[in-house]
Amino acid sequence: MSKKRRVLIIEDEDNIAIALDYLMSREGFDHERLATGRGALDRIRAEQPDLVLLDVMLPEVSGYEICQEVRADHGLSEVKILMMTARGSAMERRKGLALGADGFIAKPFELKELRDEVHRLLDAGGA
Template sequence: MTADPHRHSVLIVEDEDSIALAIEFVLARQGYAHRRVARGRDALASIREARPDLVLLDIMLPDISGYEIIETLRADPALRGMRVLMMTARGSVVERRKGLELGADGFIAKPFELNELRAEIARLLDAG
């Protein structure tokens, strides 16, 4: 079953083109409205403007880290409820713990299986 594209929107914050293309493929196949930004500062502006239902947030970005972005979101009363799935190539236990402690709703290590990503996205969007 595919989602109604008007029901859920997803913001992809990912600086690696190949990974972003794979994520966009999954989101398009599932029928989600989506947009991508490659820089952390652009992510904060996009989140404030578009208010997506879910943010897929890479930790290692060229300007500010995903950790800084989630700290900013959780500190802002208007954005603290935003659902965030953090993604990192350094999928260590320490990275996962830090992301979850900062308020991430989920965490996925790259490279990930597309089915794993699809399931996490569905879980987080169904939770809201």
């Protein structure tokens, strides 16, 4: 299976996006970034990425709304969602998982922690 995994990063903070970009490149994933929630759903539908790294706090449309919309679209059932939030509270986590996120990571994260979580989600897809 030589097809490159596609990852869509939806993150408004440049410094975090740069770290994610570095990690995705190093892991050999095809990836793109959006800096706002607006248009994210159309992009996800068009690209059908394997994984969406989704910030909760986004300008215009929240990560929660995007997650909910993706989960309501049966054509996107294969898309995995890893939500990222600066507020790593249990309530935020429960809300994200209740809306259908596959995983949750609190910012700031260690790159290794994120890498492990990305692989956990993508490798589970083939099981």
